[in-house]
Amino acid sequence: MALVLGIETSCDETAVGIVNDRKLLANVISSSVEQHARFGGVVPEVASRAHLEAMQQVIKQALKEASVTLKDIDAIAVTAGPGLIGALLVGVSSASGLALALGKPLYGVNHLSAHIAVDRLDNDAKMQPSVALLVSGGHSSILQVNNLAKDVIVKGATIDDAAGEAFDKIARIMGLGFPGGPVIDKAASDGNKDAILFPRGLTQSADLEEHRYDFSFSGLKTAVSRYLQQTPNYLKADVAASFQEAVVDVLISKSIAACKESGIDNLVIAGGVAANSRLRELAKQRCEMANIALRIPPAGLCTDNGAMVAALGSLAINEGVKPSQTGLSADSAASIAQVIW
Amino acid sequence: MSTVLAIDTSTSRTSVALVADGKVLFTKFHDDPIAHGEVLPKLVKEALSISKDIDLVSVGMGPGPFTGLRVGISFAQSFALGLDINWVGVCSLDAMAASINEVEFIVSTDARRKERFWARFKDGKRISDPAVSKASELEKLGVPIFNEGEYFPDPVMLANLALNNNSVEQPIYIRKPDAYPLPAGVKFRVMTALDLVVATAIEKEVYGKAAWSGAQFKEEFAKAPKDAYYLAAEAEGELVAYAGIFFVADVADIHTITVVEKYRRKGVGRELLKRLIDWARVKKADAIMLEMRLGNDAARPLYEQNGFAEVSKRENYYGPGLTAVVMRKELK
Numbered sequence: 177m178a179l180v181l182g183i184e185t186s187c188d189e190t191a192v193g194i195v196n197d198r199k200l201l202a203n204v205i206s207s208s209v210e211q212h213a214r215f216g217g218v219v220p221e222v223a224s225r226a227h228l229e230a231m232q233q234v235i236k237q238a239l240k241e242a243s244v245t246l247k248d249i250d251a252i253a254v255t256a257g258p259g260l261i262g263a264l265l266v267g268v269s270s271a272s273g274l275a276l277a278l279g280k281p282l283y284g285v286n287h288l289s290a291h292i293a294v295d296r297l298d299n300d301a302k303m304q305p306s307v308a309l310l311v312s313g314g315h316s317s318i319l320q321v322n323n324l325a326k327d328v329i330v331k332g333a334t335i336d337d338a339a340g341e342a343f344d345k346i347a348r349i350m351g352l353g354f355p356g357g358p359v360i361d362k363a364a365s366d367g368n369k370d371a372i373l374f375p376r377g378l379t380q381s382a383d384l385e386e387h388r389y390d391f392s393f394s395g396l397k398t399a400v401s402r403y404l405q406q407t408p409n410y411l412k413a414d415v416a417a418s419f420q421e422a423v424v425d426v427l428i429s430k431s432i433a434a435c436k437e438s439g440i441d442n443l444v445i446a447g448g449v450a451a452n453s454r455l456r457e458l459a460k461q462r463c464e465m466a467n468i469a470l471r472i473p474p475a476g477l478c479t480d481n482g483a484m485v486a487a488l489g490s491l492a493i494n495e496g497v498k499p500s501q502t503g504l505s506a507d508s509a510a511s512i513a514q515v516i517w
Numbered sequence: 518m519s520t521v522l523a524i525d526t527s528t529s530r531t532s533v534a535l536v537a538d539g540k541v542l543f544t545k546f547h548d549d550p551i552a553h554g555e556v557l558p559k560l561v562k563e564a565l566s567i568s569k570d571i572d573l574v575s576v577g578m579g580p581g582p583f584t585g586l587r588v589g590i591s592f593a594q595s596f597a598l599g600l601d602i603n604w605v606g607v608c609s610l611d612a613m614a615a616s617i618n619e620v621e622f623i624v625s626t627d628a629r630r631k632e633r634f635w636a637r638f639k640d641g642k643r644i645s646d647p648a649v650s651k652a653s654e655l656e657k658l659g660v661p662i663f664n665e666g667e668y669f670p671d672p673v674m675l676a677n678l679a680l681n682n683n684s685v686e687q688p689i690y691i692r693k694p695d696a697y698p699l700p701a702g703v704k705f706r707v708m709t710a711l712d713l714v715v716a717t718a719i720e721k722e723v724y725g726k727a728a729w730s731g732a733q734f735k736e737e738f739a740k741a742p743k744d745a746y747y748l749a750a751e752a753e754g755e756l757v758a759y760a761g762i763f764f765v766a767d768v769a770d771i772h773t774i775t776v777v778e779k780y781r782r783k784g785v786g787r788e789l790l791k792r793l794i795d796w797a798r799v800k801k802a803d804a805i806m807l808e809m810r811l812g813n814d815a816a817r818p819l820y821e822q823n824g825f826a827e828v829s830k831r832e833n834y835y836g837p838g839l840t841a842v843v844m845r846k847e848l849k
Contacts, residue, residue: 221583221694228587228688232594246599262584265554266591272558273592276565277599351704394799402742405707502562503555 178250178493181238181274182486183231185267186259186287187313188212188223190230192238193483194249195490200297201242203476203483206230213354217344220260227266235270238482246278251499253489256284256517257510258314264506272502281499283489284517286510287480288315291446293324293491294477294484301471307331307440309431310512311455312447313340313355316427317512318389318434321444324488325495325515331434332389335378339423339449342393346419349401350412360416361452367417369454374399374422379429389434396422417454424455428462435468444471450478492516521573522564522596523676526553526589527581527609528626528665533560534672535567541673543567553588561596572602575679577609577670579689580634580647581626590688606685607678610636610647615674617663623655626665634691635662649691700752700783705792708747708759710735715756716749719777727835729773737761737772746796750776750785760789762796762805769797771807774816787819794823797848804847811840820844 177197184191188209194202208226212218239245254271257264268284275282292308308319317333337345340357347356352363377392378384400419404410427449435443445459450472463470477483492515500517507514520537531553532546543564547556576593579586590606597604613624614636625635628649635655637645655662708716713731720728737745740763750758758776762769771793776786797805809816811830825844834841 215697215699219694224583224587225688225690225694228591231591232598235595235598246601262587265584266587269554269557269588269591270595273561273595273597274599276558276561277596348705349707351706398742401707405709405738405741408709408711503557503559505555 178490179244179248180251180253180486180489180493181235181249182253182482182484182489183235183267183271184255184287184290184480184482184485185227185231185263186255186257187263187480188218188226189480190227190234191480191482192234193481193486194238194242194244195297195483195486197490197494198296198298198300198487200483201244202238203481204234204238204241205481206234209355217354218260220262223260224262224266227263231266231270246274249278249280251281251283251489251493252278253283253285253485253492255287255290255485256500256504257287257507257514259287259508261506261508264508268504268506272504276502282502282504283492283497284500284504285485285488285492286512286515288512289324289328289515290484290488291478292319292321292444293488294473294481295444295446295471296487296491297473297477297483303442303444305440306442306444306471307431307435307438308444308446309427310447311339311427311445311449313344314338315447316391318431319512320434320438320440323495325492325497328512328515330512332387332391332430334391334393335387336392336394337397339391339393339427340447342397342423343449345397346400349404350415352412352416357449357452360420361454363413363416364420364454367411367413367415369417369421371411371414372403372418374403374418376422376426379426389430391426391430393423420452420454424452424458427455428459432462432466432468436466441467442469442471446473446478448479451475488515519572519680520568520570521575521676521679522561522571523575523672523679524557524561524589524593525577525609525612525670525672525675526557526585527577527579528669530669531556531560531589532669532672533557533564534676535564535571536673536676537568539677544673546669546672550582550585553585557588557592561592571600573679574602574604575675576604576606577612577675578606578685578687579609580628580649580691581609582629583690586688604684605679605682607675607682608636608643608647608685608689609670609675610634611643611678612670612672612675613663613668614638614643615678616671617668619661622661622663623658624663624668625652625655647689647691697784697787699788700780700785703750703752703757703780703783703785705748705750705788708738708749708761710738712749712756712759716759719756719775723775723777737763746793748789748792750780750789752780758785758789760793762793764797764800764802767803769800769802769805771805786816790819790823794846803849804845806843806845808834808841808843810835811842814842
């Protein structure tokens with residue numbers, strides 16, 4: 177049992193979480209998303225400044241929420257990549273300062289793996305092996321997780337845009353705002369998902385041979401923008417719902433195929449896009465039909481947070497992984513193969 | 518008895534010192550403009566092996582390149598929190614000036630983009646706020662300049678200054694982030710044939726005889742979305758700007774960025790240009806080109822900020838005596 181404090185600053189959320197093994201004690205998030213909305217996307221320098229400004233307060237608030245002091249903390253975990261380099265460095269430097277002052281071990285952890293690790297919290301389900309669908313603003317991949325701290329195999333990934341990116345871009349073209357995920361989800365709630373049949377990328381039999389578990393969303397994006405250009409009186413709700421359906425349909429079909437073909441009957445869906453209501457609904461239906469146990473973390477833990485970082489740090493400790501070296505390097509382009517630094 | 522840990526990451530040098538009542542227990546630095554994050558924890562770990570008994574953290578608050586600067590501040594604040602002690606922020610230029618024996622002088626550090634962060638000192642006191650200027654401007658002031666390279670913020674001085682000065686609580690950035698807000702109330706969307714009545718009127722007003730006809734626009738629209746991209750900006754329900762780009766033989770060519778008089782200088786053109794560049798990147802174009810009329814180059818700084826450089830001039834391009842300046846931005 178270890179008390180771990182996790183720090184996340186890879187994008188626009190300054191977040192600190194505290195866990196005791198698999199128990200969530202605190203999860204505090206300060207977001208700069210409102211500062212970015214007027215720029216139409218996350219501005220790295222704006223995000224980095226906001227991280228530094230919020231960091232001390234967010235740490236103190238998390239300690240208060242968990243009713244612990246820094247002296248009680250057994251280890252510090254921090255997102256070391258992938259993400260915006262200037263943003264990552266604020267978190268890594270802060271975590272290094274804490275770890276050295278407290279004389280406690282520091283674990284630099286992978287942001288993507290942390291999204292999956294958050295599923296450990298507040299339950300005692302056996303997690304492995306499992307297939308994981310990881311969908312966020314920067315990533316869309318299908319993973320085979322034999323051991324989250326040590327053995328993760330990438331089965332497929334997007335060959336162009338990430339799913340979350342597609343949501344952002346379509347929302348921008350439709351003038352719905354930023355970030356795209358929640359606004360499209362909301363617009364789609366009044367729409368007909370079958371109104372327009374948008375293409376499902378990489379699902380034709382020729383594509384399936386080479387890209388069985390890969391995704392492509394750029395064709396879909398083109399199809400939606402062509403539709404908008406050619407249909408002056410389009411219904412926003414229908415376009416949003418039909419677009420969302422095209423994304424979600426492919427994500428889930430390929431994930432279930434990966435489960436079946438690898439003989440694994442556990443599917444975990446993680447990352448910011450896992451907060452999408454239609455994704456959650458369709459995954460539940462299809463997994464029930466296919467007899468696959470589905471796990472999706474609560475929507476509030478799917479978007480970036482510090483609890484997920486702490487959860488992965490605590491898993492690393494349980495698995496006997498060595499702490500990171502003093503002066504670990506943040507890596508903006510880290511691959512999921514690097515779980516702990 | 519008071520032991521101060523001093524940290525500065527405001528220049529290409531990461532430096533750390535441990536000073537107890539004026540006695541230097543440890544001081545060390547490492548020069549690397551992009552490794553503050555890796556170097557600082559190692560130096561502090563070394564300092565801690567000398568003494569763990571620290572009462573105060575002093576940190577250089579800049580000015581300095583932002584990413585490195587934040588490494589020091591973020592580390593120092595959390596380190597102090599971890600030990601439950603105070604931290605004090607000091608202007609890094611003060612720590613640089615403290616070891617210089619001159620009556621009146623300027624200290625200056627590298628602000629990148631051919632500019633310097635600087636401040637002016639007289640009789641041992643700073644007499645100007647930290648600022649950023651071109652190096653040539655500084656020379657005009659006619660006082661000796663002490664530059665980063667020969668001089669650096671001295672961490673021992675930083676420790677001493679922390680004991681005798683008020684804390685600088687915020688990072689000294691001076692520059693604003695390179696980001697421009699979207700113009701308020703302006704919506705961006707794809708341009709369609711429905712815009713052409715208004716667009717052709719704007720064309721006549723802005724370009725006179727060189728105005729495009731509706732048919733010319735339609736011809737371009739027919740290439741969309743594969744090889745062309747046209748965008749419209751709308752305010753209060755009216756078309757106020759539009760822009761188009763098309764793709765041919767590995768290069769994307771910007772056809773037009775047109776903003777009605779009333780909506781100029783509000784960031785509409787900047788946003789349209791940004792979106793055209795994004796499109797060209799997605800199309801994997803090698804470069805983007807545009808032509809601009811010589812003499813009508815109000816938009817030139819905008820293009821230059823976005824990485825366009827003049828490659829040639831075409832005479833009589835817009836009609837007799839009207840020269841076009843050709844600009845190009847490499848994407849690969």
